[in-house]
Amino acid sequence: MSDDIISKSGEVVGQWNGDSVADLQKELQKIKMDLRKQGKKDKVEHNGVPHSDQFPDDLKNFTAYILWAVDKNEKVLVGSGANRTETVESIREFYANDEAKASIDRHNLEE
Numbered sequence: 001m002s003d004d005i006i007s008k009s010g011e012v013v014g015q016w017n018g019d020s021v022a023d024l025q026k027e028l029q030k031i032k033m034d035l036r037k038q039g040k041k042d043k044v045e046h047n048g049v050p051h052s053d054q055f056p057d058d059l060k061n062f063t064a065y066i067l068w069a070v071d072k073n074e075k076v077l078v079g080s081g082a083n084r085t086e087t088v089e090s091i092r093e094f095y096a097n098d099e100a101k102a103s104i105d106r107h108n109l110e111e
Contacts, residue, residue, distance in 0.1 A: 005031065006048040013044060016069070018051035021077040021085055024069055028082050046082075056088060062095060 005014035005027065014031045016024045028044060035042050046068045054070045068077040074088040 001050065001053065003050050005044055005050065007031075007035070007042045007044050008048065009042045011042065013042075016050055018054055018069075019072055021069055021071045021075045024049065024071070024077055025082060025085070028068075058095070059088065059091060062091065064094065067091070 003015045003017050004012045005016055007013045013035065014027045016027055031044055046066050049069045051069060054072070055067070056070070059067060059070070059076075065078055066080055066082075068082045070076050070088060076086050076088060076091060078084050078086050078091075
């Protein structure tokens, strides 16, 4: 598997080895500044980040907010600006909560 970070236009604009989302966050900031300096309108989106195979199966369809990457310590880079980190566990709790709320709502509608 490649460590290449791919921009929206398909250009390789950086590298991430999958070890730490803190490193990825710094790399994405650097890429953003480099593209801006070059006057390019290009950008990196979450699907341009390598090592998506590190996502646990239960988070692959998570859509409440953007998940950029999961590192080897189960830390997750999240948010539209790739500016926050959470743990896989905290996202699962959120997701389970959401699922539970939806289930309660369905139950209440049936009464």
